[in-house]
Amino acid sequence: MDALNFLSKKEEVEKEINELKSQIEEKKRVLETLVSNQNKHNLTNWEISRYSRQILVPNIGIKGQESFKNGKVLIIGAGGLGCPAAQYLAGCGIGHIGLVDYDEVEENNLHRQLLHQENSIGTSKVRSAAQALRSINSHIKVDEYPVQLNSLNAIQIMQSYSVVIDASDNPSTRYLVNDACIMTKLPLVSGSAVGMEGQLTVYNYKGGPCYRCLFPDPPPPNTVSNCGDAGVLGPVPGVIGTMQALQAIHILLESEGVLSSKLLLFDGADTKFRTVKLRGKSAGCVVCGENPTITRLIDYEQFCGAPANDKHAAVNLLKPEERITVSELRTALKEKGKPVVIDVRSKTEFDICRLPGSVNIPLADIEKQSAQNTLKSVISKSPNPNEPVYVICRRGNDSQKAVKKLRELMLLNQDFFDVRGGLHAWARDIDHTFPIY
Numbered sequence: 289m290d291a292l293n294f295l296s297k298k299e300e301v302e303k304e305i306n307e308l309k310s311q312i313e314e315k316k317r318v319l320e321t322l323v324s325n326q327n328k329h330n331l332t333n334w335e336i337s338r339y340s341r342q343i344l345v346p347n348i349g350i351k352g353q354e355s356f357k358n359g360k361v362l363i364i365g366a367g368g369l370g371c372p373a374a375q376y377l378a379g380c381g382i383g384h385i386g387l388v389d390y391d392e393v394e395e396n397n398l399h400r401q402l403l404h405q406e407n408s409i410g411t412s413k414v415r416s417a418a419q420a421l422r423s424i425n426s427h428i429k430v431d432e433y434p435v436q437l438n439s440l441n442a443i444q445i446m447q448s449y450s451v452v453i454d455a456s457d458n459p460s461t462r463y464l465v466n467d468a469c470i471m472t473k474l475p476l477v478s479g480s481a482v483g484m485e486g487q488l489t490v491y492n493y494k495g496g497p498c499y500r501c502l503f504p505d506p507p508p509p510n511t512v513s514n515c516g517d518a519g520v521l522g523p524v525p526g527v528i529g530t531m532q533a534l535q536a537i538h539i540l541l542e543s544e545g546v547l548s549s550k551l552l553l554f555d556g557a558d559t560k561f562r563t564v565k566l567r568g569k570s571a572g573c574v575v576c577g578e579n580p581t582i583t584r585l586i587d588y589e590q591f592c593g594a595p596a597n598d599k600h601a602a603v604n605l606l607k608p609e610e611r612i613t614v615s616e617l618r619t620a621l622k623e624k625g626k627p628v629v630i631d632v633r634s635k636t637e638f639d640i641c642r643l644p645g646s647v648n649i650p651l652a653d654i655e656k657q658s659a660q661n662t663l664k665s666v667i668s669k670s671p672n673p674n675e676p677v678y679v680i681c682r683r684g685n686d687s688q689k690a691v692k693k694l695r696e697l698m699l700l701n702q703d704f705f706d707v708r709g710g711l712h713a714w715a716r717d718i719d720h721t722f723p724i725y
């Protein structure tokens with residue numbers, strides 16, 4: 289047989305094989321339908337076997353597993369809460385999961401965002417989480433939205449789902465998701481976790497309240513603590529995110545356990561759970577009340593006075609002459625003997641790293657004016673008590689607040705200077721061995 293004949297014969301046989309394969313697949317489907325009709329459900333033998341341990345739970349059963357298979361859950365945020373929530377939903381066989389996140393994986397995410405791996409640092413969180421979910425369960429559909437959820441895209445993204453999980457970390461996104469859930473008539477599973485504590489509730493479920501019914505006004509900007517500032521212990525969002533998955537499941541099952549009009553509080557320090565009753569739906573709510581005034585999505589960053597992310601915007605509270613650079617600080621440290629350097633971070637942060645000889649007086653103590661005696665004693669003991677005092681913090685925001693306060697108090701007629709960019713700038717420009725957190 290010459291080469292041409294061989295190739296065309298080969299192609300013919302391969303075509304026949306493919307046709308036979310698709311006939312087999314088709315027959316398998318017919319058989320599955322026959323079996324499931326006989327069993328009066330639409331689960332395949334493979335699904336029964338794969339999910340057998342949860343199907344055996346009387347609250348779930350075949351009916352429950354069918355509702356998981358048909359379930360469509362959207363998760364906003366693939367971080368500390370979103371990872372455990374998504375992981376359990378994928379494991380349970382929720383047929384369709386959507387993930388929204390604009391951010392990339394950072395090394396400091398890995399202690400708690402366990403869908404992401406070391407080799408995903410710097411890549412899209414949505415991509416990394418979606419890949420992990422597909423390797424947990426290749427039979428579910430995972431939609432990837434590597435974007436910031438905003439007023440332009442929220443409704444369109446949400447309307448393909450039946451339950452929404454808010455696993456984000458900022459008030460602007462919380463109000464946006466709430467309002468979009470009212471407009472798309474979707475139940476909203478809302479969670480949060482910072483430090484050792486977490487909270488969980490369900491909004492907009494069967495006549496229950498929405499987020500705005502309970503919190504009509506946004507919190508003042510910069511008053512909301514986040515993981516980047518206050519820290520968080522990994523298993524704490526693990527608990528809350530897992531319970532968000534459980535709430536989504538209760539909603540899909542239409543079971544009793546939905547936390548509507550109730551708030552679950554978790555204290556990881558004392559290992560305590562508490563549930564408190566919340567106010568019901570408010571007739572005057574501007575979005576879900578009797579005469580709503582918000583009928584389309586608004587500008588949430590403007591409403592909250594804060595961006596829809598937790599990136600740090602640099603504050604600018606002082607005049608240029610009240611601030612010095614890290615290079616000027618280094619010169620002062622070299623040339624002026626031992627100037628006083630006040631570090632206004634928390635004690636926990638001061639224990640992580642500090643400039644040699646710096647003294648820790650947290651901003652909170654300066655603001656409460658409870659630090660004056662300590663400060664006076666530090667200054668009077670310094671070799672050059674009339675020299676300027678330098679104030680430093682992590683990124684150069686809190687140090688400006690401290691300098692402003694200290695200058696207002698005109699303590700000892702001392703000159704106080706802010707160190708621009710704080711210890712992050714020191715690590716970047718002066719000492720590359722200095723730790724960054």
Ligand SMILES: Nc1ncnc2c1ncn2[C@@H]1O[C@H](COP(=O)(O)OP(=O)(O)OP(=O)(O)O)[C@@H](O)[C@H]1O
Pocket residue numbers: 364365366367368369388389390391396397413435436437438455456457458461514515516596597598
């Ligand atoms: N509007 C939004 N659209 C899409 N994703 C959002 C939005 N707002 C917040 N997120 C995402 O929600 C996730 C929240 O995760 P988490 O609270 O663990 O914080 P983090 O930003 O990952 O970590 P850290 O606060 O420690 O830097 C983040 O990945 C963030 O990018």
Ligand SMILES: [Zn+2]
Pocket residue numbers: 497498499500501502569570573574575576577
């Ligand atoms: Zn409401």
